Amino acid sequence: MAFTRREFIRIGGIGGAAAVAASGLTTNWWNLQAHEIPDPKTDGDHVVPTFCEMCFWKCGVLAHVRNGRVTKITGNPAHPLSKGRLCPRGEGGVGLLYDPDRLKTPLVRRSKRGAQVFEPVTWSAALDETAGRMDAIRKKYGPEALGLFIHGFGASWFIRLAQAYGTPNISEPAYAQCMGPREGAFGLTYGQGLGSPESIDIENSRCITLIGSHLGENMHNTQVQELATAIGRGAELVVVDPRFSVAASKAKYWLPIKPGTDIALLLAWMNVIVAEKRYDAEYIAKYATGFDELAKHVSDKTPEWAYPITGIEPEVIRDSARFIAGARPASLIHPGRHTTWYGDDTQRLRAVAILSALLGSWGRRGGYILPGSMDLPAYPAKKPEYTPRPAADRENPSLYRLSEDVLTCGMRDAAILRGKASYPIKGWMVYATDLLQSLPAPKETEKAIQDLDFLVTVDVLPSEITGWSDVVLPESTYLERYDNLWAPAYKEPFIAIRQPAVEPMYESKPGWWIARELGVRLGLGDYFGWKNPLELIQWRAKAAGQDIYALLAQGVITGKRQPVSEEEGLALSFDTPSKKIELVSSTIKAAGYDPLPNYTPHAQPPDGMFRLLFGRAAVHTFGRTANNRLLGSVVSENELWINTVAARALAGFEDKPLKSGDLVVLENQDGARSTPIKAKVTERIRGDCVYMIHGWGHRSKGLKFARGRGASDNELVTKFEVDPIMGGTGMNVNFVRLLRAEA
Amino acid sequence: MRFNLSRKRYAMAVDTRKCVGCSACVIACKEENALPLASFRSWIETETRGRFPDLAMEIRSERCEQCTDAACVANCPTGASYYAKGGVVLVDRSLCTGCKACVASCPYGARSIHPDGYADKCTFCLHRVDKGLKPACVAACPTQSLAFGDINDSGSDIAKVLRTRQWKQIDTEAGTKPNLYFLI
Numbered sequence: 001m002a003f004t005r006r007e008f009i010r011i012g013g014i015g016g017a018a019a020v021a022a023s024g025l026t027t028n029w030w031n032l033q034a035h036e037i038p039d040p041k042t043d044g045d046h047v048v049p050t051f052c053e054m055c056f057w058k059c060g061v062l063a064h065v066r067n068g069r070v071t072k073i074t075g076n077p078a079h080p081l082s083k084g085r086l087c088p089r090g091e092g093g094v095g096l097l098y099d100p101d102r103l104k105t106p107l108v109r110r111s112k113r114g115a116q117v118f119e120p121v122t123w124s125a126a127l128d129e130t131a132g133r134m135d136a137i138r139k140k141y142g143p144e145a146l147g148l149f150i151h152g153f154g155a156s157w158f159i160r161l162a163q164a165y166g167t168p169n170i171s172e173p174a175y176a177q178c179m180g181p182r183e184g185a186f187g188l189t190y191g192q193g194l195g196s197p198e199s200i201d202i203e204n205s206r207c208i209t210l211i212g213s214h215l216g217e218n219m220h221n222t223q224v225q226e227l228a229t230a231i232g233r234g235a236e237l238v239v240v241d242p243r244f245s246v247a248a249s250k251a252k253y254w255l256p257i258k259p260g261t262d263i264a265l266l267l268a269w270m271n272v273i274v275a276e277k278r279y280d281a282e283y284i285a286k287y288a289t290g291f292d293e294l295a296k297h298v299s300d301k302t303p304e305w306a307y308p309i310t311g312i313e314p315e316v317i318r319d320s321a322r323f324i325a326g327a328r329p330a331s332l333i334h335p336g337r338h339t340t341w342y343g344d345d346t347q348r349l350r351a352v353a354i355l356s357a358l359l360g361s362w363g364r365r366g367g368y369i370l371p372g373s374m375d376l377p378a379y380p381a382k383k384p385e386y387t388p389r390p391a392a393d394r395e396n397p398s399l400y401r402l403s404e405d406v407l408t409c410g411m412r413d414a415a416i417l418r419g420k421a422s423y424p425i426k427g428w429m430v431y432a433t434d435l436l437q438s439l440p441a442p443k444e445t446e447k448a449i450q451d452l453d454f455l456v457t458v459d460v461l462p463s464e465i466t467g468w469s470d471v472v473l474p475e476s477t478y479l480e481r482y483d484n485l486w487a488p489a490y491k492e493p494f495i496a497i498r499q500p501a502v503e504p505m506y507e508s509k510p511g512w513w514i515a516r517e518l519g520v521r522l523g524l525g526d527y528f529g530w531k532n533p534l535e536l537i538q539w540r541a542k543a544a545g546q547d548i549y550a551l552l553a554q555g556v557i558t559g560k561r562q563p564v565s566e567e568e569g570l571a572l573s574f575d576t577p578s579k580k581i582e583l584v585s586s587t588i589k590a591a592g593y594d595p596l597p598n599y600t601p602h603a604q605p606p607d608g609m610f611r612l613l614f615g616r617a618a619v620h621t622f623g624r625t626a627n628n629r630l631l632g633s634v635v636s637e638n639e640l641w642i643n644t645v646a647a648r649a650l651a652g653f654e655d656k657p658l659k660s661g662d663l664v665v666l667e668n669q670d671g672a673r674s675t676p677i678k679a680k681v682t683e684r685i686r687g688d689c690v691y692m693i694h695g696w697g698h699r700s701k702g703l704k705f706a707r708g709r710g711a712s713d714n715e716l717v718t719k720f721e722v723d724p725i726m727g728g729t730g731m732n733v734n735f736v737r738l739l740r741a742e743a
Numbered sequence: 744m745r746f747n748l749s750r751k752r753y754a755m756a757v758d759t760r761k762c763v764g765c766s767a768c769v770i771a772c773k774e775e776n777a778l779p780l781a782s783f784r785s786w787i788e789t790e791t792r793g794r795f796p797d798l799a800m801e802i803r804s805e806r807c808e809q810c811t812d813a814a815c816v817a818n819c820p821t822g823a824s825y826y827a828k829g830g831v832v833l834v835d836r837s838l839c840t841g842c843k844a845c846v847a848s849c850p851y852g853a854r855s856i857h858p859d860g861y862a863d864k865c866t867f868c869l870h871r872v873d874k875g876l877k878p879a880c881v882a883a884c885p886t887q888s889l890a891f892g893d894i895n896d897s898g899s900d901i902a903k904v905l906r907t908r909q910w911k912q913i914d915t916e917a918g919t920k921p922n923l924y925f926l927i
Contacts, residue, residue, distance in 0.1 A: 085883060086883060091771050228888065630780065635766075
């Protein structure tokens with residue numbers, strides 16, 4: 001049989017002309033069939049620009065909506081924090097929106113706390129009950145007896161409510177369980193903290209030093225993007241971590257330090273840099289005070305001194321110090337974010353700040369930069385006019401004197417009131433933070449909850465804290481609601497809007513509505529002023545001189561880039577008492593703490609036990625995403641990392657050595673036991689510590705996917721060391737032994 | 744014998760120096776292609792060598808290698824697997840019986856059976872490429888570790904990066920002439 005080419009094409013075209021035309025398969029005429037290229041049809045029929053809340057970074061996203069459903073979420077190219085690219089969690093917001101376990105209706109408790117027996121009620125019943133109980137607390141004890149715990153951007157409405165109600169007791173784990181020591185240390189040294197997103201210039205760095213920070217597993221989107229850019233440009237990494245992290249695998253120097261000895265390493269680095277005159281003498285002379293004292297302080301902190309403490313060989317300390325100094329001023333000692341490790345964390349971050357000053361990297365390209373934010377006036381609602389009492393979070397004001405925030409654990413103590421708080425707190429409102437996972441010593445949290453008159457939770461998912469609550473108010477996810485406008489300090493300043501991609505599912509309601517409705521019921525409606533958040537958004541955009549329609553259409557408006565470093569013409573100034581960089585801090589000295597950081601030995605694990613360390617996975621945010629089935633398809637539980645040699649020598653495992661995948665139970669120094677967790681026997685960690693990603697081992701029955709997966713690091717954090725300077729809770733001080741899980 | 748004489752040769756390069764293995768590519772792929780929860784067309788491989796503390800690690804974002812001599816196409820009894828535009832190996836679902844011959848023959852483990860009964864695999868997002876877009880994983884990657892394009896076009900992203908960087912390919916002993924490149 002002979003075909004002419006013309007006939008051949010015609011025959012091929014009979015079955016699939018439309019498909020060929022649609023898919024543009026015109027060059028593939030040798031194939032006998034014209035196949036259809038499948039289009040999964042996930043492009044939205046419309047696309048809504050908004051910003052993310054899968055973590056606190058708040059990247060600009062585009063929600064693709066097709067037939068009323070969000071099909072996919074991609075990065076907004078116009079948004080400076082995402083630049084069109086998201087981390088997996090940001091993409092995985094769909095898994096939160098369509099989580100079948102979401103809180104669907106308001107719930108009111110009908111049994112004792114912790115038993116999780118609830119009755120679904122109407123919103124008006126739930127709000128009346130909540131407002132009534134809040135009013136009762138206000139009348140019986142005064143408004144200070146209400147404490148608000150918050151996390152995330154949606155908290156703004158509830159902060160407003162709590163301020164209008166009249167309580168100073170507003171607190172977030174983001175301070176005393178996370179960034180507090182860092183913000184304090186940089187404030188003491190330079191007169192300002194680093195904020196969020198951190199004011200650092202990774203992309204222009206030539207040397208990036210990470211101390212315990214595992215960027216890459218820790219997906220602060222913009223920072224990871226910049227890290228990759230910097231690596232592409234030839235920047236080198238110095239990574240200090242007991243674990244061979246992803247970042248460590250890309251580093252020129254990996255220093256597998258003995259946990260808890262970072263201050264000794266930092267002092268030894270400074271010793272080398274000062275002794276070999278590798279610091280920026282001109283910068284120090286111009287901007288800093290206390291250099292001579294510092295030089296004297298570090299003069300005996302040699303690499304040989306640090307070696308037995310840190311386990312890092314003197315030559316490695318010297319070489320890495322020279323390398324770090326060689327790249328100055330574009331040599332960034334990354335400040336980290338979760339910095340509450342050992343209770344002397346402010347001092348450790350002070351050492352980071354001081355070292356950065358020696359490198360002249362503050363206010364310099366590739367180091368710490370000083371961005372501004374776009375003008376965005378506050379909405380003119382009625383202001384709370386009373387003077388509230390001081391917060392209840394400490395027994396007397398001489399404690400934690402340099403704390404800049406209310407302490408979460410202090411608010412917990414105030415519920416139990418056993419001499420650690422100044423007056424009792426009787427009611428808690430908890431917004432979007434699972435306190436059982438976010439505060440150390442969760443048994444204490446349970447105890448505090450049992451002593452409360454009232455606990456109300458606002459959340460999206462039935463997290464553990466909702467199970468302990470008297471009223472549970474189901475909030476809409478960030479993809480279903482408006483929030484306030486956001487205009488952070490950033491090198492490319494911007495104003496971003498959060499707007500709904502789809503209508504709220506189930507009976508869930510946006511936070512602004514919940515807070516305002518409670519406010520109205522408590523007679524505090526005037527403190528909100530607006531009736532709809534669009535009124536507020538429109539007013540603020542107009543007052544800022546911005547086009548609201550452009551903001552709604554693009555999700556973000558960017559402003560003119562201002563100089564952020566000396567290289568760009570910025571004049572440096574320091575809001576410290578001396579108006580200089582305080583290498584020796586006058587404030588810290590006056591408060592009675594060490595004016596220069598000292599290494600203090602921390603207890604090491606006894607034989608047969610390991611220090612418990614915890615961190616992050618790129619696809620999860622704390623315990624918040626553990627129930628997200630889409631993200632869970634990649635990482636569905638945590639594992640216990642243990643060194644290969646240590647695993648071989650484990651007591652109790654002699655007959656059957658531990659191997660990866662075996663289930664183990666962890667028991668800590670106080671007898672607290674974890675749920676079973678799979679072992680990951682690996683070369684990638686020191687032998688004196690074990691590691692897991694945080695946020696697993698959920699017990700809430702409502703979290704049908706997450707429940708029973710992995711172990712909770714937090715349940716093993718029965719002990720914590722409080723930072724005397726600012727009240728942060730150092731949580732890396734617990735030791736565990738491994739037991740084989742019962743089959 | 745190959746039927747695709749098209750000039751284009753689509754390929755992808757993965758920069759192992761930049762890739763942090765975050766799985767943004769994996770999730771983006773799942774969303775773009777509306778995959779069931781248990782299905783994957785891309786994944787992360789992490790390879791560690793050495794003993795503590797002398798270690799090296801390579802992280803690779805992996806997917807179908809879109810082989811030029813693809814075992815899956817050769818072993819497909821129904822003609823469902825075929826070379827499409829740019830040499831991309833696709834599956835015509837209407838012809839696929841789900842016999843798994845392709846799954847068994849693939850040296851890269853890049854195929855799986857979709858719950859609806861057909862063999863499923865990476866398409867290099869040809870439905871996007873046809874619109875002038877990059878594959879979803881490439882567009883999503885926060886570290887910009889992925890480069891995609893026509894290696895026969897010297898001006899393409901991928902041709903440039905393969906000219907200027909050291910690269911390797913994996914499991915080439917299978918002889919299928921893969922089209923994924925790993926920058927080292």
